[in-house]
Each structure stands twice: as structure tokens, then as C-alpha cells.
Amino acid sequence: MTQLDPIIAILERDGQIDNFHCITNRLTLRLGARIYDLKKRGWDFRTDTRADKNTVYVVTKIPERTLFS
Numbered sequence: 001m002t003q004l005d006p007i008i009a010i011l012e013r014d015g016q017i018d019n020f021h022c023i024t025n026r027l028t029l030r031l032g033a034r035i036y037d038l039k040k041r042g043w044d045f046r047t048d049t050r051a052d053k054n055t056v057y058v059v060t061k062i063p064e065r066t067l068f069s
Contacts, residue, residue: 003028004037011043011059018056031057 006027010017022031035045035057042063048056 004034007031007034008038011038011057012062016056016058018054020054031055 007017007022010021017031019031022028028034032055035043039045042061043059044061046058046060048058050056
């Protein structure tokens with residue numbers, strides 16, 4: 001299992017993920033880097049920065065699954 005697996009599961013279930021959630025649940029300290037990895041795989045996101053400085057990534061497009069992804 002990679003760091004991306006639980007992040008992808010959360011994104012598919014909730015449609016968004018944020019830095020505070022990832023840090024609190026010990027998923028990753030580098031969510032921005034994992035989002036970059038997903039963008040290279042065809043995902044699209046809208047980024048919102050809240051007043052508390054928490055960055056939220058909202059999915060705008062999930063790529064179609066292929067046999068090799």
C-alpha cells in the first residue's frame with residue numbers, strides 16, 4: 001500500500017481532502033506533493049485555503065480507471 005491509496009479512497013468517498021485531516025490521521029505531511037502525483041495521473045482539483053490556513057483539495061475530475069492504473 002502506498003501513501004496514495006488511503007488518499008484516493010478518501011477522495012473517492014468524500015470528494016475532498018485537507019491538510020489537517022492528513023496530519024491528524026497520520027496519512028502524510030506532504031499532501032500537496034501527493035496531489036501533484038494525482039494530477040500527473042489525470043485527476044483535477046480546486047484548491048481552497050481557509051482562514052485557519054488549512055488547504056482543502058476538492059476533486060473536480062476523477063480519471064477513468066484502466067486495467068493498468
